[in-house]
Amino acid sequence: MSASTARIDTVRIDRRTDGAYADSPLPRVSWTVVDAPGWWQASARIRLDGEDVAEIEGDESSFVDWPFAPVLPHSAHTLEVQATSTNGETTAWSEPVRFVATFLADGEWVAERIGLATPSVVAAPALLRAEFDAEEDVVAAHLSSTAEGVFQIELNGQDVDDSVLKPGWSSYQYRTVHDAVDVTALVVPGRNALGIRLAGGWWTEEYGFAGEGRRVYGEQPSVAAQLLLVRADGSTRVIATGSGWRATDEGPVVSSGIYAGEHYDARRRIGAWSTPGFDDSAWSPVSSTGIDRAPEAMLAEPVRRTGEVAVKRVLTSPSGNTILDFGQNLVGRLRITVSGDAGHAVTLRHAEVLEDGELGLRPLRFAAATDRYVLAGDAVETWEPEFTFHGFRYAQIDDWPGEFEPASVTAIVIGSDMRRTGWFDSSNPLVNRLHENIVWGMRGNFLALPTDCPQRDERLGWTGDVQVFSPTASFLYDSDAFLSSWLRDVAAEQAAHDGVCPVVVPWVLPGDTYPAAAWGDAAVVVPSVLHERFGDRRALAEQYESMGAWADALLRVAGERMLWEGMFQFGDWLDPAAPPEHPEDVRADPDLVASAALIRALDLVTAAAATLGHHDDHDHYCALAERARDAFCAEYLTPAGRMMSDAPTAYAVALRYDIVRDPSTRETLGQRLAELLRREGYRMATGFVGTPLVQDALVDGGHADVAERLLLQTENPSWLYAVTMGATTVWERWDSLLEDGSVNPGDMTSFNHYAFGAVADWLHRRLAGLAPAAPGYRRLRIAPVLLPSFDHAGAVHDTPYGRAEVSWRRDGDDVLLEVTVPANTTAEIDVPGLPNEELGAGTHGWRIPGSVRRPAAPISPDSALSEVIDRAGAYDLLVEELNAHAPASAHRLRHRTRWVPQRTLRSELDGIPAEVLESIADRLSAL
Template sequence: MTTVPHITTDAPHGSDVVASPAPEIGWRTATDAADWLQASAEVELTRAGEIWTHRVEGRASTRIAWPFPPLAPREEVSLRVRVTGQDGATGEWSAPRRVVAGFLGDGEWRAAAIGLPSPVGTAQPAYLRSEFDVTGAVARATLYATAVGVYQAALGGVDVDDQVMKPGWTPYPRRLIHETTDVTALLAPGRNAIGVRLAGAWATESYGFRDNARPLYAAQPRFAAQLLIEYDDGTSEWVLTDASWQASTGPITASGLYAGEDHDARLALVDADGRGFSEAGYDASDWMPAAEQEPVHTPEARVSPFVRRLDELTVREVIETPSGHTVLDFGQNLVGRLRVRVAGPAGTVLTLRHAEVLEHGELGTRPLRAAAATDRYTLSGDGVEEWEPEFTFHGFRYAQIDGWPGELDPAAVTAVVIHSDMERTGWFEASDPVVNQLHENIVWGLRGNFLYLPTDCPQRDERLGWTGDIQVFAPTASFLYDVRGFLDSWLRDLALEQVDGVVPFVVPNVLGAARPAAAWGDAATIVPWVLHERYADVSTVARQYDSMKAWADALIDLAGPRRLWEGMFQFGDWLDPDAPPEQAAKAKTDADIVASAYLFRSVEAVARAAALLGRDAAAEEYAVIAEEVRQAFLAEYVTPAGRMMSDAQTAYALAIMFDVAPESQHDALGARLAELTRLSGYRIGTGFVGTPIIQDALTRTGHLETARRLLVQTENPSWLYPVTMGATTIWERWDSMLPDGTINPGEMTSFNHYALGAIGDWLHRVVAGLAPDAPGYARLRIEPRPLAGFDSASAEHLTPYGPARSGWSRAGEALRVTATVPPNTTAVVVLPDGRSFEVGSGSHEWETVDAAPPASTSAIGLDSTLAAVIDDLEAYQAIATVLEAADPDAAHAFRTTTRWSDGRELGEALFMFAGPDVQQAIAERLADLSSGRESDATVAADA
């Protein structure tokens, strides 16, 4: 039995540095004992040579409130755990876990913000330096640093850490983050120097669309830091940023998130003796005094993960474009930048342009809009030079290289992937390689858009924290990665940016006044609840409760006594596939239905949060209001027979999955939802709101086969259509690229947008069957739903208690279900044959008869109904093949405009798309298909 303690909040992934005096703690226990449950645990803290102990009775092993006196700033302690099982066996003490208090004490922040005294241009990158003496043996040195902008610091010529683009983006006037870095090893007795590279990034970028784009936060970046040196003799001193520092421009001559970065290596800050500007003794005689600038908001310690270089990709293919340019394909749409190794004459300018796709063989830059996404490197001429932009990033798969001196060796160019360094916690695999690629695209979409905050896209002149995107994607994200700290930090910003309860479209809010929008502002109530559901995170719900309540109260006021949110601006079911390219909100489902459904969901979420926190009066109050909203919704939008006033898939999915409609109506609602899905030819008909829930709505109402057909559809629009077009991330639009290789004509077109990847949660919970049945996976639900045509599927998730797994596979007529339940948890198991029971921890396996529907044996012909044709994929594909060969345009129209109903025959429908000869060819092809099935059935019967 082994136990591993961990900090369940406050410490970024891979760090021992915590942000508060009382971090929550937890531990995972690994044991081979079956059905193991914890009876008690002993937690031991060593601080300043003194040992403190705390005993936990019962099963609690995650998100334990700090049981010791609060940590003091910079205090370093050691934590270890020993557990006893209900079987009476006590394990060994865990290895100690180091915990360091990374926060500042009250009043300790005294650093001035500094920068260039007279910038020569807008958002001018800057270099800052200072020298100081170390007067004795150093016990510890801690650097606290922040910026309105982005920075990296170095001591003695060595960067203090491997982080990128720090401190990230927050609402700078309201909240700023400081890094806490142990730099003891970088100091030496005597004279020392600190140097800082600084650029504007988010702080100086222009935000807004078209001609409305304006800088919001600052014209120039500014930096503030304080270095605490603690000596062995007990004395200490601070080195603070102030007007005594020096400032200069340097080799980074221009830098912007959207524009890219320019670097002139001829301007390297190295003196005649070869010393760099962050080394003591550097000749800074031509530097200027740094200017003290507007003070920064007192920063707080980081709770979100660091951003780091986390992957590298080599060139997959070198492409010569029709216009003669050299383009490198890295085989994966990613977020980061290029690192080059190049030699050539001084003054040679290397230009790197980035894009996600090619269009007709050339770099497809139109979706970037005003973002140049171009980096330039001017060579120094000093042998082989290596360079990577430092203060920008791009979303790209392809890079055009212009100006390379001599012949380009593709091995000299590497794509460096950057994103927030979250722990990977979830995996999924199925027997269908196209579905596996879909899931991989979901993962890469998350990686590209989780860079300090959850963004909508990483490539064009936007990259904003759109609230609607993360609201629908949070469940999927929380399975794939440990996003608790990441989303916890962003939710703090959301609460700060609320105005009279109204949540802005984006957080941080750079688009002006906050305006209520359903499914977007509801991130305030839904994301905290997801964190509770997946991590048993009560503390975030408690902290965000006022924000949740304020949003709900704002909506209740808007709804008024009718208890319906109607007649106001809405995004609605954004990017419904039937919406025109320039009217993304023009969906089949009425926006008022979306708004009132979310009104119910948010009010109900506040009622649940109040109950969780023991606020019983508030819980009752909001539960009553939620019921009033529900009754108003049913009276206004749902007929007694179970039809929605907007007869569209999203409307039915909302009524079912938000539990607005009573269970008694679910059968009727689900039947119509399934019918609408079939009528569309099993093509997707939902946008941002309906897509995350349509598969669950179909499954919940007994239409798993319909959900399967929707999943495996490869024609546009569908989840798999982009995969067939070579996508390696999730697209913003179902048809961001058209079948002919042309980019969608809409101005808003991205090839890395995770929202429509919210289906990942259904793949994990339903197809593989792995879900929480109690907050934080204290109890699991193992309920796989095997799909026809698949041989297997499985999911694995690193829960707060340890690895959990659920999967199934077919073997002849048997179906084998396997599961791994972590120690100190139990699982409710529901097998495909309906058997249900509860099991304890350990590895489990069950076998049942495979209930997969048999392959179709029915005859099909021109007199078959259109419903029968579309439900028979083999027959449908045979018809499409004949039509495609005869008339591709007619084949496309037949596939995309036909309503696949029970009320029309195939022959009647073909009359509009095919002449007599083609109809005859189709009839013959279907006759051959039917004959073959009859023969197969006869053989099977004889066998």
């Protein structure tokens, strides 16, 4: 074997990205190679603890099965990797990676759940403590803990880690998780003390709508923890929560809730309560109960503080209130530094927008989102709420003592601590801001589980939102562990509800669960995405039963007709044509959308069966999918190639779900889709279902020009409308903020919803041109759509095999394309003007010759409306002229005109003064 410039860059243990952890006895190993043009792996060697070496034959370097004896609970190891290419080059051994096992042995969990025995109020926060002795020769200490609530543990006065709101939220009835922390450095010989800060969090929250929330899980939180002490001779001892612990609800956290916020009285702080020797005689014995199910090791990254944002502006509202503008809609809480008299209270209120210069509280509905801090009277006091979070850009500060200084308040950003893996850039600053808004939306809503919004009295795991957004999420962040963990809750909920995936997971809403198209489809879509984007075959295998259960549940409702009909559906939720008070009143027939979803679900289960080698299942679901496809086309497709529901989403699902397969019919459907969107003046005409599909459907059908106009539209409804209105996250509604700056009158309006941000996946795959052509990006597809309005675009993604990059830019009439292919992968090039070829690892570049542009035909008032809307600059010209001389006509043109080929501009402008029409004609001819 010869020396090589190639080197191992990263070594990973299974899914988590915030460190090296084994959550099972057989973790998988992944590695990446850099500085290796043309590299293709032939074999590898894995070395465990500097001694055992396993020979790995073959070319796989991502999620390689564990080649050693099973890992033991609590054990710590080092791992190194060396790889050899097909041309005989061998890397040096990688730097050793230390990983720890976070799981427990069967039957090892002994800790009891403890809480307040006689709480003074419902959902009372608590402090709990106990002391223990440690021998001189303790060499390791492993702390495992869980809660029905949220908590943090102190050991000898120090927090054991930096995670917050742990252990997060799961479907508590069926599944709980425990964290695992190495606390060896915190244990001292002799006397030690454990202290736990505990609050209700999601466990005691009231869920529901219209002020009729109810507690689903319980009225009081509880916590369970066990500390394993390991001595030099290998003997162990467990310190566990139980009846010997003591507790109080007279600590500084007076009350705390996810929706309500936190009330903290610094005068009630208790010094040294988590250190040895503290007198807890005034505290009460705890309640103590055994557990009926051992928690599982935490699979996903915990929630942490992930950033800080300073105050950008200090505003004074018309009513005289002090309002802070952080310049960014974010999720987290405020950290304040304040001085004042003991007993003085500072109140912090949070909101995403301002209305008439005041804090916009109406969109919060019944969420108070208010924190209150009562000063102890110390010289300088710093505080940050611990057991709550808010979605906000603005914060109102009431009763600040003395002169307010902006540096006294900082916004602390929190979220699940995933690794960033994807970036996008282009020559259009509005599109770049849109992409940044999408990133911030994900940061705020991927918090313990994928939520719909982070601010109002909801913040639930709506399945419809994440199933459309999961491809984008999988590019921007390594969300494999995060989504795999949540999918376990999906499977648990399905098992309890006859295979139905609820519209919210965990299921906490009143009434029974029900199947809903595009929402419950998360059960089949998200595992498929994890396999496609991360190459995570285990995720597919773990969820395979869940996927089949969802498909079977749909088959039961479809019956012999193989159509999903007549049931409640959200449909193409928030189609902009729907009135504010009825977001389900959409253009696309909900039964059509549901029947299309049935076909996609069957297709995805068929594909999963093929991947996993379940051949009988593959044949079974494949045949059913064909029956459903035939039924759909017979019911909803006319012989002329129109959808019975003549709405853009109907065409988008028929095309992108591969329901209609005849090439000529697909061409007709694509043409009609383009016509419908032109008719709308290239404004959005789709909701949650159609929006993630429409851009691909247009480009696939040869209508990239229409996709370009949709993307760059700035009038409402459009992606960029919110950007022009100052949005820093993606809105729930296309017009969450109306053109006059007022909040949408509907009772459901969020300014941080990522569903419509699913367009980022199209920006990455199609505009930049970086797409997976095989699971885990083992093969890349490089096929950028070179939209004329862009001078450059590019994407960077840290794939499971290494960093991939695509960028293109214009150089005169030509386009320069550059592609970086990671080691151990290949790329296929599909770009007009270039030969189709397959590339190996390395950086490659091309000059693509430009095409000759033909001059456009002149337009006039006698041109068809379709020709006018298609001419660059014509629409803006018309709006400008009409706003200046005929405002009523301008409003009609913007909001009522249907840009069809059967009508002329002159007929549309009937009634405007002749001199205005003449001016318009002159300016049109100049175009």
